[in-house]
């Protein structure tokens with residue numbers, strides 16, 4: 077009975093998701109609002125608006141192929157801003173990511189990575205070759221709730237804590253919802269990465285790297301090919317893909 081009910085809920089979630097995934101039209105840093113990428117307006121504006129959030133193709137859809145360069149910064153990773161732009165945040169500070177919406181039941185972790193841009197201008201950096209990325213923060217199944225549902229219940233907001241000991245400079249922040257509601261099927265996981273161009277001030281001398289997007293994820297990773305409809309105990313033991321948070325960041 078319980079299994080069949082969760083199957084029905086999963087099916088209903090799947091049907092309902094065509095219209096409503098989510099995107100990031102707004103950031104907040106130190107109480108200041110910064111425009112993100114508004115899928116309802118920005119793709120249609122001429123000239124292309126200058127945004128600190130990387131633009132995406134004309135939808136808010138997910139990536140399911142972890143070997144695609146879309147896994148780096150969302151669908152159409154080749155689309156770069158028309159000029160330099162970055163939001164400034166202090167090392168040790170917080171970037172609030174305000175999604176327009178996020179559906180309950182898209183169970184999964186929220187994962188956050190950074191990569192140092194090779195020059196001071198991040199707008200020319202795709203980040204899709206080599207291993208420039210490092211993981212800074214992740215939340216999975218905490219106190220019986222998936223991080224995705226916590227985000228949905230928190231005004232669709234997630235707070236990214238910028239490490240205090242990284243070197244100052246220009247960075248891409250890769251913030252990602254990983255939806256596992258269909259992930260018991262191989263290639264059924266849905267990735268929703270969002271890249272944000274930052275100037276980090278202060279900080280220390282740490283220059284971490286080591287992960288590639290694509291590269292860090294495999295379709296068969298236990299944190300990607302995973303059945304969320306088993307038990308709280310199984311979910312609590314869930315290990316996100318991409319490894320541990322880089323040590324010594326704070």
Ligand SMILES: [Cu+2]
Nearest residue numbers: 093096097182
């Ligand atoms: Cu969805």
